Amino acid sequence: MLLADFRSDTVTRPTAAMREAMVRAEVGDDVYGDDPTVNALQERLARDLGFEAGLFVPSGTQSNLIALMAHCQRGDEYIVGSEAHTFKYEAGGAAVLGSIQPQPIPQAADGTLPLDLVRTAVKPDDVHFARSRVLCLENTWHGQPLPLGHAEQARALCDARGLMLHLDGARLFNAAIAQGKSAREIAAPFHSVSVCLSKGLGAPVGSVLLGSSSLIEQAKRLRKLLGGGWRQAGLLAAAGLHALDHHVQRLADDHRRARELGAELAAVPGLKVEPEHTNLLYVHVPAERLDALRAALAQAGILASVGSSPRIRLVTHLDIDDAAVSGCVAAFRAAAQ
Ligand SMILES: *Cc1c(COP(=O)(O)O)cnc(C)c1O
Numbered sequence: 001m002l003l004a005d006f007r008s009d010t011v012t013r014p015t016a017a018m019r020e021a022m023v024r025a026e027v028g029d030d031v032y033g034d035d036p037t038v039n040a041l042q043e044r045l046a047r048d049l050g051f052e053a054g055l056f057v058p059s060g061t062q063s064n065l066i067a068l069m070a071h072c073q074r075g076d077e078y079i080v081g082s083e084a085h086t087f088k089y090e091a092g093g094a095a096v097l098g099s100i101q102p103q104p105i106p107q108a109a110d111g112t113l114p115l116d117l118v119r120t121a122v123k124p125d126d127v128h129f130a131r132s133r134v135l136c137l138e139n140t141w142h143g144q145p146l147p148l149g150h151a152e153q154a155r156a157l158c159d160a161r162g163l164m165l166h167l168d169g170a171r172l173f174n175a176a177i178a179q180g181k182s183a184r185e186i187a188a189p190f191h192s193v194s195v196c197l198s199k200g201l202g203a204p205v206g207s208v209l210l211g212s213s214s215l216i217e218q219a220k221r222l223r224k225l226l227g228g229g230w231r232q233a234g235l236l237a238a239a240g241l242h243a244l245d246h247h248v249q250r251l252a253d254d255h256r257r258a259r260e261l262g263a264e265l266a267a268v269p270g271l272k273v274e275p276e277h278t279n280l281l282y283v284h285v286p287a288e289r290l291d292a293l294r295a296a297l298a299q300a301g302i303l304a305s306v307g308s309s310p311r312i313r314l315v316t317h318l319d320i321d322d323a324a325v326s327g328c329v330a331a332f333r334a335a336a337q
Contacts, residue, residue, distance in 0.1 A: 037234030111141025143280025
């Protein structure tokens with residue numbers, strides 16, 4: 001029997017109350033702009049995060065891709081961390097579908113992009129070069145909120161060099177809760193922001209791209225082009241609205257459980273636990289113990305991504321309660337026997 005799933009915060013299932021909200025949703029055809037619930041979600045997030053407009057899309061991957069394609073022409077480039085999700089984990093979409101060249105920059109351990117490296121990566125206007133157009137940051141970065149002030153410094157550089165600044169804010173609300181800032185403050189330095197509703201916020205589907213009215217106008221065409229024009233999407237938007245009303249403050253519970261899990265695991269002989277910041281915890285397990293750990297987790301009904309790497313990511317979320325944390329600790333202890 002499945003006790004708990006620590007693989008990702010994407011595994012959350014809609015709560016009974018969220019399903020109720022979905023059933024009650026008023027809907028229309030969103031390609032015509034007629035879905036009142038989709039419109040309400042877009043307006044709500046735009047207002048909350050301080051943008052003119054928003055666009056509800058099926059995934060974070062599509063949201064980031066649309067943002068890059070809306071900011072760039074063919075032959076433009078975007079500057080991005082070499083470990084960033086948009087660069088590494090989105091199937092190369094910007095290059096494949098947008099003809100946008102990525103210019104990766106080695107990231108610092110805290111997820112910041114060393115701005116002197118960014119500055120030298122911005123190309124002069126010269127026929128030899130792609131046109132540098134966008135700088136892309138990510139928050140949270142592997143669970144770490146970007147240090148306060150970094151985005152503002154990045155924005156100053158962008159303003160000086162004529163770049164747009166995009167945020168992959170898949171877990172922006174985790175950063176806001178962890179840093180005691182409003183989501184609006186975290187989003188303020190950016191020209192566009194993508195947020196996920198289907199991670200820790202617990203909605204089944206969807207991300208929202210925020211930006212200026214003209215950017216979102218273009219984004220709507222690009223969403224259609226990418227096959228993301230959907231119809232009675234209000235059923236899904238209702239889940240997003242419910243998540244914004246009920247699942248933002250509770251992210252603090254996920255952070256507390258990650259902290260408690262980290263403290264318990266740090267006491268197990270042989271384990272090394274990286275400092276956790278939000279809902280992602282990284283644990284180093286001796287390589288020779290991985291088989292035993294896999295067996296102990298399976299025995300306890302716990303899913304976790306234990307592959308060949310000794311560095312294991314554990315994620316807390318809406319469907320992880322205190323009992324799940326205790327069960328996970330017990331499995332790691334059993335594997336240490
Ligand atoms: C999950 C995630 C995305 C987008 O994911 P989808 O699975 O396409 O919704 C983008 N960036 C980061 C950092 C993510 O964790």
